[in-house]
Amino acid sequence: TQLLEQSPQFLSIQEGENLTVYCNSSSVFSSLQWYRQEPGEGPVLLVTVVTGGEVKKLKRLTFQFGDARKDSSLHITAAQPGDTGLYLCAGAHTGTASKLTFGTGTRLQVTL
Amino acid sequence: KAGVTQTPRYLIKTRGQQVTLSCSPISGHRSVSWYQQTPGQGLQFLFEYFSETQRNKGNFPGRFSGRQFSNSRSEMNVSTLELGDSALYLCASSLGEGTHQETQYFGPGTRLLVL
Numbered sequence: 001t002q003l004l005e006q007s008p009q010f011l012s013i014q015e016g017e018n019l020t021v022y023c024n025s026s027s028v029f030s031s032l033q034w035y036r037q038e039p040g041e042g043p044v045l046l047v048t049v050v051t052g053g054e055v056k057k058l059k060r061l062t063f064q065f066g067d068a069r070k071d072s073s074l075h076i077t078a079a080q081p082g083d084t085g086l087y088l089c090a091g092a093h094t095g096t097a098s099k100l101t102f103g104t105g106t107r108l109q110v111t112l
Numbered sequence: 113k114a115g116v117t118q119t120p121r122y123l124i125k126t127r128g129q130q131v132t133l134s135c136s137p138i139s140g141h142r143s144v145s146w147y148q149q150t151p152g153q154g155l156q157f158l159f160e161y162f163s164e165t166q167r168n169k170g171n172f173p174g175r176f177s178g179r180q181f182s183n184s185r186s187e188m189n190v191s192t193l194e195l196g197d198s199a200l201y202l203c204a205s206s207l208g209e210g211t212h213q214e215t216q217y218f219g220p221g222t223r224l225l226v227l
Contacts, residue, residue, distance in 0.1 A: 042218030
């Protein structure tokens with residue numbers, strides 16, 4: 001059973017465009033993490049959000065955790081080819097950060 | 113500091129065989145978690161070991177097992193391989209403090225193909 005649904009599944013955009021990826025769940029999580037995975041590699045952590053309503057910004061990336069801690073979004077401004085990859089959200093419950101529930105994934109391709 | 117290493121990187125087995133995968137965590141990390149990644153099911157949690165004990169377990173059959181050694185290195189074993197076990201197996205290490213904010217560091221994975 002996949003508890004975290006991501007949308008869209010695939011996204012192909014041109015350099016300079018903006019995009020938003022959504023991560024939705026029927027469960028409440030204590031924290032939500034976003035990862036990016038490139039071919040042949042393991043996921044790399046981008047950010048962890050823990051408070052309902054929290055917004056974190058990392059350069060061109062903006063992450064938001066829903067007020068009810070059931071959903072999250074990732075917004076990329078002015079996408080670059082280096083942003084290409086598989087974006088994964090992952091939820092953790094209290095005391096179990098090592099047991100992550102991953103989302104279905106969003107594959108992003110940014111072309112010149 | 114060296115990252116998480118996994119060996120082997122690629123493996124081909126036939127149905128019915130068994131396989132052992134290895135994971136060396138970042139120095140100082142005491143928790144190792146294992147995940148299976150497939151195109152159909154995505155990334156799914158297998159189990160977590162902390163201080164040589166299984167601390168958390170996912171919903172996988174008993175054919176999937178693991179262990180952790182005193183130096184925190186971990187192995188996972190899959191017995192009686194099935195075609196559906198073909199996947200990328202990822203391990204992640206962390207300090208093991210058990211908080212929901214703790215960062216997991218993933219290795220590059222072992223790609224297993226079962227023929």
